[in-house]
Amino acid sequence: MKLYDGGRAPNPRRVRVFLVEKGIEVPLVPVDMAGMEHRGEPMTSRNPLQRLPVLELDDGIILTETVAICRYFEELHPEPALFGRGALDRAMVEMWQRRIEQNLFFGVAQAFRHIHPAMKEWEVPQIPAWGEANKPKVLEFLAILDRELADREFAAGDDYSIADITGLCALDFMKPARIQVPPELTNVLRWHEALSSRPSASA
Amino acid sequence: MKLYDGGRAPNPRRVRVFLVEKGIEVPLVPVDMAGMEHRGEPMTSRNPLQRLPVLELDDGIILTETVAICRYFEELHPEPALFGRGALDRAMVEMWQRRIEQNLFFGVAQAFRHIHPAMKEWEVPQIPAWGEANKPKVLEFLAILDRELADREFAAGDDYSIADITGLCALDFMKPARIQVPPELTNVLRWHEALSSRPSASA
Known part of the structure; x- marks a missing residue:
């Protein structure tokens, strides 16, 4: 198999x-996103949604969507479990993965894509008012997350999971999106620091 | 356990x-979303994100997020499998669930929330330009989905899955969002018809 990778973009990084x-x-095949290679051929034939990452299996089967690719590897290699263990824990990981994805990761991405001048040709039409509207929503969610993280080490409980990976990539993506974690959210900052200090953070 | 339900809203319906x-x-507890009951107490204590549905277990544990709640029931009652069977099939269901959710379900929801006058107090600030920008993206995705559905009965393959449920609820939500499936997308229309004719569609 091979993984078509998008360099610094947050989904390939996840x-x-x-x-x-x-x-x-997994062998990585770099795709030049800055040069819009993912929107041309042959990448569009591999993923008509023109997004990365894309996993190609040895028999040519194509798998896209970050979390679907991760789940495939979780099924093939269950340890260490990054989607939880047992019914309730798996549901909790799914809940926090989705909460962080929808309220933090997507919000930061919308702010970046709809405000940053470099995104003008990527996001058509670019609607700065929508980008700005996401910023307070991101901060509101971070305040909720901060209260949750007061009681536990990781996003979904005592174990590191895919929810933390989504969190790490979202928090790091706040820099180009020009949103800052407020200094009073000490639990979020401690969590970010812990995730960033793992060897995986340099991937 | 009990499920706090939101009536006609698309996520509770899923x-x-x-x-x-x-x-x-599962015993349903109706929550009056039109009366903003989900944004008051005690619902906010149950889900600080103030969204529905919310599942409360007998020991008081709270589970939110539509797909997390569904996955919990899938773990407890594996048959019929609605998240796929085996590594690759599960990944394919996850891929299509997410593709349909992000490109159809969320797009339709954004169009509804940012344009419909009844949503003015729900979506603050309401940004009609953003609502309108979602409509062509929804139609673009439906055209891609139509080509995929030429070869198979359901969204993720030959078996009905959670990806179809997300599709059904999104397609039905297009009516209040005032977006129509173009008549040339015959595979999407056939799929919508098939999903609508199942007894579950009246839920």
């Missing part, structure tokens, strides 16, 4: 961090 | 359709 945490090596 | 397909009965 899969790379996941693979390092799992201890799985 | 869980109700899922439960009917599974043959699981």
Whole structure:
């Protein structure tokens, strides 16, 4: 198999961090996102949604969507479990993965894509008012997350999971999106520091 | 356990359709979303994100997020499998669930929330330009989905899955969002018809 990778973009990074945490090596094929290679051929034939990452299996089957690719590797290599163990824990990981994804990761991405001048050709039409509207929503969610993290080490409980990977990539993406974690959210800052100090963070 | 339900809103409906397909009965507690009951107490204590549905277990543990609640029931009652069977099939269901959710379900929801006058107090600030920007993206995705559905009966393959439930609820939500499936997308229309004719569609 091979993984078509998108360099610094946050979704390809989520899969790379996941693979390092799992201890799985997959050959990476770099795709030049800045040069819009993912929107031309042959990438569009591989993923008509023109997004990365894309996993191609040895028999040519294509798998896209960050979390679907991660789940495939979780099924093949269950240890260490990054989607939880047992019914309730798996549901909790799914809940926090989705909460962080929808309220933090997507919000930061919308702010970046709809405000940053470099995104003008990527996000058509670019609607700065929508980008700005996401910033207070991101901060509101971070305040909720900060209260949750007062009682536990990781996003979904005592164990590191895919919810933390989504959190790490979202928090790091706040820099180009020009949103800052307020200094009073000490639990979020401690969590970010802990995630950033793992070897997987450099993936 | 009990499920705090939000009536006609599309996310609560996704869980109700899922439960009917599974043959699981869970006591429903209606929450008056029109009266903003989900944004007051005690619902905010149950879900600080102030969204529905919310599942409360007998020991008081709270589970939120539509897909997390569905996955919990899938773990407890594996048959019929609505998240796929085996590594690759589960990944494919996850891929299509997410593709349909992000490109159709969320797009339709954004168009509804940012344009419909009744949503003015719900979506602050309401940004009609953003609502309108979602409409062509929804139609673009439906055209891609139509080509995919030429070869298979359901969204993720030959078996009905949670990806179809997300699709059904999104397609039905297009009516209040005032977006129409173009008549040339015959595969999407056939799929919508098939999903609508199942007993679960009335949930």
